Amino acid sequence: MFLQRQVVWRITNRSTTTTLSCRYLSAGASETTTSTAVKASHPPPKKKKQRLVVAVGGNALQRRGDRLTIENMMKAAAQMAPTLAELAKENELVLTHGNGPQVGELALERAAATFDVLGAESMGQIGYVLAQAMQSVGTTAVPILTQVVVDQFSDAFKDPTKFVGPIYGSVEAQALQQSLGWTIKPDGEYYRRVVPSPPPQEILQIEAIRTLLEHAPGVLPIACGGGGVPVCRVPANPQTLQGVEAVIDKDACGSKLAIELEADGFIILTDGGGIWENFGKPEAREMEAATPEYLKGTKAGQRYPGSMGPKVTALIDFVEKSKKKGVWAAVGDLKDAAKIVAGEEGTFIREDVPEGVKWRAGKTGPPRRESKEPPPF
Structure with a gap:
């Protein structure tokens, strides 16, 4: 009499479940029947995270x-x-920020301090505020005091362009210029102090930022705040650094940071939106996407050298100078950050836009108020 038995082996690994079934006869069987059933279960591949550098304006x-x-x-x-925490969950994020209002306010409080020291103070102040807010929504953020090398002989010192501090009416601005020797320029319908803003040449803490990204997933670096602390190398001894009286543009430094980190995207978040044609006029329309060539050919943003102009330049620089293929840049309103990444809001800058530009349908621009009187000085 033969007894038939069935033995089942179940082998499981992370991606495959295999069941082997073997029937055999217990005594002198002349026939053995083996059947194999394989069931493979492959989870969908995880979407690769993009590395993004996000710049938030000081005015935000x-x-x-x-x-x-x-x-x-x-x-x-x-x-x-x-909004930033949501971006950090889905992407590999580095945050940078402006400091125009804050560093200008510090300069009013401490007239004897130089702007490199004030820049470091504002970086610590804003970094703390942002890190605390991010921790409250479950994201650990690490502010990095970042020094950025500039050329102390740059033409930027001949024509200051960086707005700092509060806004003033024309009479008050003129009085401040005469009494304190400030350079004052129109900012919309008001006036503000301007200081030199040389372009960034070298980010000294770049390896520290890169190390956090690669070895501390889930940690959000906050770097190059306010464009970084401006420093220069002493010509007689290049290893020696000294501070520079300037405020680096945070968008220019953010673009440099994104290039150095080989980011996939560089986003500038504002309190306004994307790039517009005929901004503030009834026929205004917003660009959905544009190439660097189109933006340069139309001089987009150049009418506003204190606001949109530097942003457009920084976005173009990232797309054109990045060594990584297929990169993109974008600008839009802070509240629309997630939609910007999805392409639903703001303006994208990339190389592969048919006809150079695509317009966003169904949107009209907000009114813009300019100064109604010429500068009184």
Whole structure:
């Protein structure tokens, strides 16, 4: 009498489940039947995270009309934190920020301090505010005090362009210029102090930022705040650094940072939106996407050298100078950050836009108020 038995082996690994079934006769069987059933279960491949450098303007932490207080800054940071945390979950993120209002306010409080020291102070102040807000939504952020080398003989020192500090009416601005020797320029319908803004040449803490990205996933680096602390190398001894009286443009430094980190994308978040043609006019229309060639050919943003102009230049620089293929840049409103990455809001800059530009349908531009009187000085 033969007894038939069945033995089942189940082998499981992370991606495959295999069942082997063998029937055999227990005594002197002349026939053995073996059957194999294989069931493979492959989970869908994980979407590769993009490496993004995101630049948030100093004005996003200091809305026009609000007093520049720590309380107001923390309130603004708390409002933007959930949006940034969502981006950080889906992407490999590095955050940078402006400091125009904050560094200008510090300069009013401490007239004897140089702008490199004030820049470092503002970087610590804003970095703390942002890190606290991010921690409150479950994201650990690490502010890095970043020094950035500039050319102390740059033409930027001959024609200051970087707006810092609060806004003034024309009479008050003229009085400040005469009494303190400031350079004052129009900013919309108001006036503000301007200081030199040389282009960034070298980010000294770049390896520290890269190490955090590669070895501490889930940690959000905050770097090059306010464009970084401006320093230069002493000509007689290049290893020696000294501070420079300037404020580096955060968008230019953010572009440099994105290039150095081989980022996939560089995003500038504003309190306005994307790039517009005929901004502030009834026929205004927003660009959905554009090539660097189109933006340069139409001189997009150049009418506004204190606001959109540097942003467009920084976006173009990233796309053109990055060694990585297929990179993109974008600009849009802070509240639309997730939609910008999805291509639903803001303006994208990349090399492969048919006909050079694509317009976003169904949007009209907000009104823009310019100064109604020429500068009084």
